[in-house]
Amino acid sequence: MILVWCVLALLALVPVSTATNPGVKVKLTQKGLDYGRQLGVATLQQKLRTISIPDQSGKGRIFIGKVEYSVTGIRIVNLQLPTSTVGLVSGTGVRLSIDNANIKAQGNWRAKYLWFIKASGSFDLTVSGVTISVNIAVNNDNRGRPSVSMTSSTANLRDVNVRFTGRLSWFYNLFRSYIERPIRKALQAQICPLVAKSIPDINAELATLNVVAKVDNYVEFDYSMLGSPIISSESIELGLKGVFYNIGQRNEPPFSAKPFSLPSLNSKMLYIRLSAFTVNSAAFAYHNAGAFSFDITDDLLGGLFASRRANSPDSDFHLNTKTFEASIPQVAKLFPGLKMKLLVKTVKAPIITFEPNNVTVQISSTVMADVIHQNNTLSPLFMLNLEASASPQVNIDGLNLKASVTLNRIQLSLNKSYVGKFEDPSRQASSQFDNIVKTILELTVIPKVNVHLQNGFPLPALGKIKLVNPQLVVMKDYLLVGTDGQYLG
Ligand SMILES: *[C@@H]1O[C@H](CO)[C@@H](O)[C@H](O)[C@H]1NC(C)=O
Ligand SMILES: *[C@@H]1O[C@H](CO)[C@@H](O)[C@H](O)[C@H]1NC(C)=O
Ligand SMILES: *[C@@H]1O[C@H](CO)[C@@H](O)[C@H](O)[C@H]1NC(C)=O
Numbered sequence: 001m002i003l004v005w006c007v008l009a010l011l012a013l014v015p016v017s018t019a020t021n022p023g024v025k026v027k028l029t030q031k032g033l034d035y036g037r038q039l040g041v042a043t044l045q046q047k048l049r050t051i052s053i054p055d056q057s058g059k060g061r062i063f064i065g066k067v068e069y070s071v072t073g074i075r076i077v078n079l080q081l082p083t084s085t086v087g088l089v090s091g092t093g094v095r096l097s098i099d100n101a102n103i104k105a106q107g108n109w110r111a112k113y114l115w116f117i118k119a120s121g122s123f124d125l126t127v128s129g130v131t132i133s134v135n136i137a138v139n140n141d142n143r144g145r146p147s148v149s150m151t152s153s154t155a156n157l158r159d160v161n162v163r164f165t166g167r168l169s170w171f172y173n174l175f176r177s178y179i180e181r182p183i184r185k186a187l188q189a190q191i192c193p194l195v196a197k198s199i200p201d202i203n204a205e206l207a208t209l210n211v212v213a214k215v216d217n218y219v220e221f222d223y224s225m226l227g228s229p230i231i232s233s234e235s236i237e238l239g240l241k242g243v244f245y246n247i248g249q250r251n252e253p254p255f256s257a258k259p260f261s262l263p264s265l266n267s268k269m270l271y272i273r274l275s276a277f278t279v280n281s282a283a284f285a286y287h288n289a290g291a292f293s294f295d296i297t298d299d300l301l302g303g304l305f306a307s308r309r310a311n312s313p314d315s316d317f318h319l320n321t322k323t324f325e326a327s328i329p330q331v332a333k334l335f336p337g338l339k340m341k342l343l344v345k346t347v348k349a350p351i352i353t354f355e356p357n358n359v360t361v362q363i364s365s366t367v368m369a370d371v372i373h374q375n376n377t378l379s380p381l382f383m384l385n386l387e388a389s390a391s392p393q394v395n396i397d398g399l400n401l402k403a404s405v406t407l408n409r410i411q412l413s414l415n416k417s418y419v420g421k422f423e424d425p426s427r428q429a430s431s432q433f434d435n436i437v438k439t440i441l442e443l444t445v446i447p448k449v450n451v452h453l454q455n456g457f458p459l460p461a462l463g464k465i466k467l468v469n470p471q472l473v474v475m476k477d478y479l480l481v482g483t484d485g486q487y488l489g
Helices: 002-018 030-048 169-207 276-288 298-311 329-334 434-442 443-454
Strands: 024-029 057-062 065-079 082-090 091-113 117-139 146-166 212-214 219-222 225-231 233-241 243-246 269-274 294-299 338-345 351-355 358-372 378-397 402-415 464-477 479-487
Touching: 024 030, 024 294, 030 091, 030 169, 057 146, 057 169, 065 169, 091 146, 091 169, 117 169, 117 225, 146 169, 243 276, 243 443, 269 276, 276 351, 294 298, 294 443, 338 378, 351 464, 358 402, 378 434, 378 464, 378 479, 402 434, 402 443, 434 443
Parallel strands: none
Antiparallel strands: 024 233, 024 269, 057 065, 065 091, 082 091, 091 117, 117 146, 212 219, 219 243, 225 233, 269 479, 294 338, 338 358, 351 358, 358 378, 378 402, 464 479
16 A cells, blocks of 8 residues: 555655756747637638539439439639637537538539430529538647647538539429439538648648747757647647757756746737747856856957947046056056956856846856966956846847847956055945946947847747737846737748
């Protein structure tokens, strides 16, 4: 008995310990489905137009005599699906219902009555009140993409009406029910198989969805689907991995996504929720790749000043030993008139936090300062610890999430001096040292980071969908994008 409990307890534990929480969630609402319906119906209409009604022939009886008939060359001339609805089936998928569809076809007839009356002509076929109901399950294709399968399909034809035209057609119209019956059967037998044929087409389209996007030379974004979609009567929700990795080397970040649920909003077609975990996995990957390492030289500063010279009061600001004279007097004394180089490098991954309407980045880095001798060799001067906080503004542009940051405040402290003792900048009375370093960062590192952030990060692939009126809100621990979409075909 105890053994049984142990086994049960272990079984209960297994899924919990192996489960990965999604970093990104995508929710498709009824409004999104209604839009998708138009696309689905167009596809279905094309498929149904390929219905072929086989030639029919047979015998019947009118009054006292037998009639022998054949109908040939039946072709669909019109097929309308005017009324359709798509609804969610909790737990499984979607149901597409078509009402009042109608089909018009034309063909030729030929008939013989008794032994001496023969006639032929053409006929019009009208099928009206066609209803089709299809249940489609939405699954995970086990390779991280959604896939669909047809779980049931029914088709009904209310009226099938044939009218002959031509010589003696009034007479032959009397036996048209002989012809209507097999035609109804032939149509009825074809509708559901044709509907089923659209399923592989949809899956082929879904299989082209990319689940890993290369962002740049440093990182790629994995948004493969985790687990099965959650389907309620209001929406379909997909959990996506949502992790940024270094290209070619999949180090899992040392932190994991927390479980979260989407707010119950339904006014847009689509909602995408990006967790702080996802964004921090990007910071972790960039840090690992050494992307947060910036060389700053006087030439770089000079170049930037040249472009702002006209209206800059700091245009004689230089990265040289004199600039640091007030804070570290010996630097200017030991190396008079020499230029300097700074290397700013993160010591750990920046940490991004989301609070309502507020994104904050905490950055821990070092600043290594070297002097550049006349012969271009370097000597180390000092190393600083730099703690900074920045506020990014995030926005959506096209299918990308973009950002730009401004530096809030920085805090410097001495890590190591190679030129003897000097007062730790964190204890210096005036904040001149901080101001110099902050100005340098704002002129060099920040613009460089912003160029990169403006290239943007791809939102999970939406196939050939263009976002319409996307809205982005910063909530506690996540970013929420609500958007309508437009299919680009
Ligand atoms: C944003 O959050 C940070 C840290 O929580 C805080 O220091 C800062 O003042 C906030 N900014 C705004 C504009 O609320
Ligand atoms: C470059 O100049 C510095 C300072 O004058 C000197 O100490 C160093 O030996 C020189 N290095 C080379 C390779 O000439
Ligand atoms: C100096 O910086 C390194 C990181 O490069 C850090 O590990 C170390 O603790 C720092 N030392 C001091 C005294 O701040």
